[in-house]
Amino acid sequence: MATRPGPQPARRDPLLAAGSASSIKVFTALLTRGPMTRAEIGAATGFSGGAVTKAVQPLLASGAVRELPEQWAPSGAGRPAVPITVNAEQAYVIGVKITADALIGVLTDLRATVIESRRVALPAIEEPGHHAHTVDPDDAIMAVAELVRTLSDGQPGRADRVAHIGVAVSGDVEEITGTVRFSPLLGWRGISFAERLASLTGLPVSVENDVRALTVAEQWFGVGVTCTSFAVVTVGTGVGCGLVVGGELVAGAHGVAGELGHLAVDPREPECHCGGTGCVEAIIGEAALLDRVAVLADQRTKSWQDAVALADGPRGAQIRSVFADAGRVLGLAIASVANLIGPQRIVLTGEALAAYDLFAETMHSAYAAQCFGAARAELVVRPLQFEHWARGAAALAISRLVCGAPA
Amino acid sequence: MATRPGPQPARRDPLLAAGSASSIKVFTALLTRGPMTRAEIGAATGFSGGAVTKAVQPLLASGAVRELPEQWAPSGAGRPAVPITVNAEQAYVIGVKITADALIGVLTDLRATVIESRRVALPAIEEPGHHAHTVDPDDAIMAVAELVRTLSDGQPGRADRVAHIGVAVSGDVEEITGTVRFSPLLGWRGISFAERLASLTGLPVSVENDVRALTVAEQWFGVGVTCTSFAVVTVGTGVGCGLVVGGELVAGAHGVAGELGHLAVDPREPECHCGGTGCVEAIIGEAALLDRVAVLADQRTKSWQDAVALADGPRGAQIRSVFADAGRVLGLAIASVANLIGPQRIVLTGEALAAYDLFAETMHSAYAAQCFGAARAELVVRPLQFEHWARGAAALAISRLVCGAPA
DNA sequence: CTCAATTTCTTGACGATGGAAAAGAAGTGC
DNA sequence: GCACTTCTTTTCCATCGTCAAGAAATTGAG
Numbered sequence: 001m002a003t004r005p006g007p008q009p010a011r012r013d014p015l016l017a018a019g020s021a022s023s024i025k026v027f028t029a030l031l032t033r034g035p036m037t038r039a040e041i042g043a044a045t046g047f048s049g050g051a052v053t054k055a056v057q058p059l060l061a062s063g064a065v066r067e068l069p070e071q072w073a074p075s076g077a078g079r080p081a082v083p084i085t086v087n088a089e090q091a092y093v094i095g096v097k098i099t100a101d102a103l104i105g106v107l108t109d110l111r112a113t114v115i116e117s118r119r120v121a122l123p124a125i126e127e128p129g130h131h132a133h134t135v136d137p138d139d140a141i142m143a144v145a146e147l148v149r150t151l152s153d154g155q156p157g158r159a160d161r162v163a164h165i166g167v168a169v170s171g172d173v174e175e176i177t178g179t180v181r182f183s184p185l186l187g188w189r190g191i192s193f194a195e196r197l198a199s200l201t202g203l204p205v206s207v208e209n210d211v212r213a214l215t216v217a218e219q220w221f222g223v224g225v226t227c228t229s230f231a232v233v234t235v236g237t238g239v240g241c242g243l244v245v246g247g248e249l250v251a252g253a254h255g256v257a258g259e260l261g262h263l264a265v266d267p268r269e270p271e272c273h274c275g276g277t278g279c280v281e282a283i284i285g286e287a288a289l290l291d292r293v294a295v296l297a298d299q300r301t302k303s304w305q306d307a308v309a310l311a312d313g314p315r316g317a318q319i320r321s322v323f324a325d326a327g328r329v330l331g332l333a334i335a336s337v338a339n340l341i342g343p344q345r346i347v348l349t350g351e352a353l354a355a356y357d358l359f360a361e362t363m364h365s366a367y368a369a370q371c372f373g374a375a376r377a378e379l380v381v382r383p384l385q386f387e388h389w390a391r392g393a394a395a396l397a398i399s400r401l402v403c404g405a406p407a
Numbered sequence: 408m409a410t411r412p413g414p415q416p417a418r419r420d421p422l423l424a425a426g427s428a429s430s431i432k433v434f435t436a437l438l439t440r441g442p443m444t445r446a447e448i449g450a451a452t453g454f455s456g457g458a459v460t461k462a463v464q465p466l467l468a469s470g471a472v473r474e475l476p477e478q479w480a481p482s483g484a485g486r487p488a489v490p491i492t493v494n495a496e497q498a499y500v501i502g503v504k505i506t507a508d509a510l511i512g513v514l515t516d517l518r519a520t521v522i523e524s525r526r527v528a529l530p531a532i533e534e535p536g537h538h539a540h541t542v543d544p545d546d547a548i549m550a551v552a553e554l555v556r557t558l559s560d561g562q563p564g565r566a567d568r569v570a571h572i573g574v575a576v577s578g579d580v581e582e583i584t585g586t587v588r589f590s591p592l593l594g595w596r597g598i599s600f601a602e603r604l605a606s607l608t609g610l611p612v613s614v615e616n617d618v619r620a621l622t623v624a625e626q627w628f629g630v631g632v633t634c635t636s637f638a639v640v641t642v643g644t645g646v647g648c649g650l651v652v653g654g655e656l657v658a659g660a661h662g663v664a665g666e667l668g669h670l671a672v673d674p675r676e677p678e679c680h681c682g683g684t685g686c687v688e689a690i691i692g693e694a695a696l697l698d699r700v701a702v703l704a705d706q707r708t709k710s711w712q713d714a715v716a717l718a719d720g721p722r723g724a725q726i727r728s729v730f731a732d733a734g735r736v737l738g739l740a741i742a743s744v745a746n747l748i749g750p751q752r753i754v755l756t757g758e759a760l761a762a763y764d765l766f767a768e769t770m771h772s773a774y775a776a777q778c779f780g781a782a783r784a785e786l787v788v789r790p791l792q793f794e795h796w797a798r799g800a801a802a803l804a805i806s807r808l809v810c811g812a813p814a
Numbered sequence: 815c816t817c818a819a820t821t822t823c824t825t826g827a828c829g830a831t832g833g834a835a836a837a838g839a840a841g842t843g844c
Numbered sequence: 845g846c847a848c849t850t851c852t853t854t855t856c857c858a859t860c861g862t863c864a865a866g867a868a869a870t871t872g873a874g
Binding site: 037038039049050052053054076077078079080081082 | 848850852853
Binding site: 172182227229241243245246248250251252253254255256257258259260262263264265266267268274275276277278332335336337339340341342343344369370371372373374375376377 | 579589634636648650652653655657658659660661662663664665666667669670671672673674675681682683684685686739742743744746747748749750751776777778779780781782783784
């Protein structure tokens with residue numbers, strides 16, 4: 001293997017280089033559960049007071065956290081508590097989501113608050129015999145590097161603070177090495193994405209499956225703050241699912257897990273592209289559903305929004321019943337997750353939420369009916385903003401930055 | 408709450424009372440991975456040599472483990488290694504499985520090797536309006552206590568060594584307190600089983616859901632020895648599933664998990680007793696399947712064996728196709744587990760394996776077809792002996808005895 | 815037989831970790 | 845100012861596990 005020339009992978013990583021295990025624990029607690037006083041940190045982490053003081057000291061010294069002018073303290077009797085907060089702007093991360101036709105990139109602070117977001121179109125290659133267009137991996141990597149540069153240079157001095165890049169790709173990703181094993185959507189196979197992007201940008205790069213990245217975002221900054229066991233269900237082009245059990249993201253022994261889209265729910269349905277029969281995705285995935293709507297409306301539909309719009313037109317009743325039926329299937333699929341894993345909560349998100357009003361009722365009732373006993377996890381519906389996927393990638397980057405691991 | 412009189416709950420537990428965390432780790436490694444030399448223990452647990460020595464010392468002193476006359480060492484150069492083994496007979500446990508019409512109890516050593524097993528019939532109560540008979544909980548507890556006594560007294564001196572009782576019950580069990588929240592099969596609701604049995608026997612008692620107990624057995628003495636992520640699928644009266652993810656048994660946020668029997672796989676099927684539609688259990692559970700066979704054979708069938716026998720009689724072809732169809736559904740259900748969790752292996756067991764030959768082919772092909780990509784976990788088919796459920800309960804007792812926790 | 819070489823096991827010093835308890839700090843309420 | 849409360853810091857200590865040195869027990873070569 002020849003060493004690739006170009007900017008060295010600088011590895012600016014060690015944000016918490018001085019961090020002992022307890023310091024990292026305290027830091028992540030502060031990062032995810034907002035400003036807290038030392039006493040609260042102790043309660044939240046289970047550490048004794050003394051241990052908290054010891055853990056906080058190096059964090060203060062390194063500028064990772066700072067004390068707040070105590071203002072908002074409830075000020076009862078006793079010595080006033082000093083709230084401590086993470087210096088969220090001490091470092092930035094960039095998250096990029098790669099879709100078949102565009103890149104979406106966000107620059108966020110350590111709390112995953114989006115500071116700037118950008119979308120750039122990707123040139124598509126029409127491949128003969130392939131119904132969807134695919135993306136050239138070299139083009140994509142160059143374009144991501146360019147996008148990273150643009151986001152980094154948005155403000156003077158900003159570039160120095162960008163500490164990590166997270167990339168979210170649909171498909172099978174080997175997270176340790178940041179290699180895209182296989183992405184049907186993009187037509188990629190065995191692309192050493194992280195390595196190549198790191199060498200182009202000089203920054204550490206983490207690559208993950210998009211649904212899993214979104215799940216990491218929930219784990220750190222969403223329902224995971226109060227839950228050790230939850231699922232994230234996404235419905236859009238595909239139907240996916242990220243699982244956190246016992247506080248840990250479920251990776252799957254062979255890198256595959258959360259393939260909710262390929263549960264078999266109806267033997268009458270035709271074969272799915274995966275080789276299975278009656279797959280959820282083959283019924284309520286974008287392609288299947290929009291096709292069905294298009295046939296009824298006698299008009300091509302390119303997005304969930306289009307389809308929703310048609311539900312008010314002629315044959316609206318039939319179109320609405322297509323959505324209602326999809327809602328039922330989705331409800332059953334979510335119930336399968338609840339029955340099998342028993343998570344505390346299930347977050348529902350994805351592009352299909354544009355049609356939420358059209359399928360909510362049947363989804364909820366099918367879900368409620370199919371859930372076994374007490375398995376009925378609380379459903380959290382999370383409408384998807386266009387940069388959410390990229391923010392998931394940013395959350396991935398933050399988690400790597402804080403906890404270390406793959407680069 | 409009046410304190411119940413009778414023999415005190417003696418809590419003979421502290422088998423490893425002197426056990427520090429590392430000692431317990433070493434002990435469980437020895438228990439589950441057989442005799443090992445100190446060097447091997449170090450490799451297996453990740454401890455340094457010194458740490459192993461220190462951890463082993465108290466175990467040797469307390470008689471928990473012993474050195475073996477080194478015989479079987481591969482004897483290369485260097486100081487010969489001394490294999491160390493758990494004193495499996497230093498303590499016994501008793502595992503009891505409660506079914507609707509009988510108790511099955513086993514006495515095992517610490518390696519879950521069955522030393523003696525017994526089955527006693529339970530008097531059934533016919534309840535008006537209830538299609539199956541139920542069991543009076545008081546009768547059952549008395550009968551279990553009696554069974555424990557019988558197994559304990561099988562040999563002089565044995566009773567003193569019995570250290571823990573595990574009980575496996577179908578249904579919803581709160582393991583912490585050993586309370587049976589709801590068992591439809593037995594018709595129980597809110598029975599403080601562990602507490603009452605402990606007070607009757609003077610021994611610590613752990614109660615668990617039967618499928619989960621079987622899963623603990625696999626975790627400690629089965630596939631779990633080489634796997635940190637696996638599923639146990641049982642098919643019999645019901646269809647259940649125990650999950651181990653990241654080395655931890657999945658309990659479910661509300662105590663419910665692994666309800667594989669209530670995945671929806673076919674909207675054409677009638678409603679299941681759980682309120683869902685197209686549940687796996689309503690298609691291939693004992694009741695559903697035997698009914699279908701009975702109709703075809705024009706003859707009542709009471710067990711899987713009966714049904715299998717009929718497959719050679721008149722209308723055998725049709726009966727065989729019933730099994731084949733059940734195999735297909737089972738294959739899809741198992742694939743759902745594989746697709747969602749991505750375990751390394753899936754253990755298939757349960758009474759229905761009596762009919763394995765009749766459904767194996769369709770099951771395997773449906774499983775293979777429905778598994779998404781690399782999710783195809785290795786299937787381990789584990790024919791069920793009649794005391795396996797009870798041995799699961801014993802494994803539960805061992806795990807509690809060694810790791811502490813609920814009593 | 816003697817002597818390296820080798821591997822296993824033991825021991826003791828050391829650093830890291832985190833808890834308990836006491837002391838100190840900084841307020842409130844009277 | 846004084847008691848009282850609560851938060852934070854400090855000090856001391858027990859535990860844990862690594863490291864390095866050395867003791868023990870064997871093989872195999874000379």
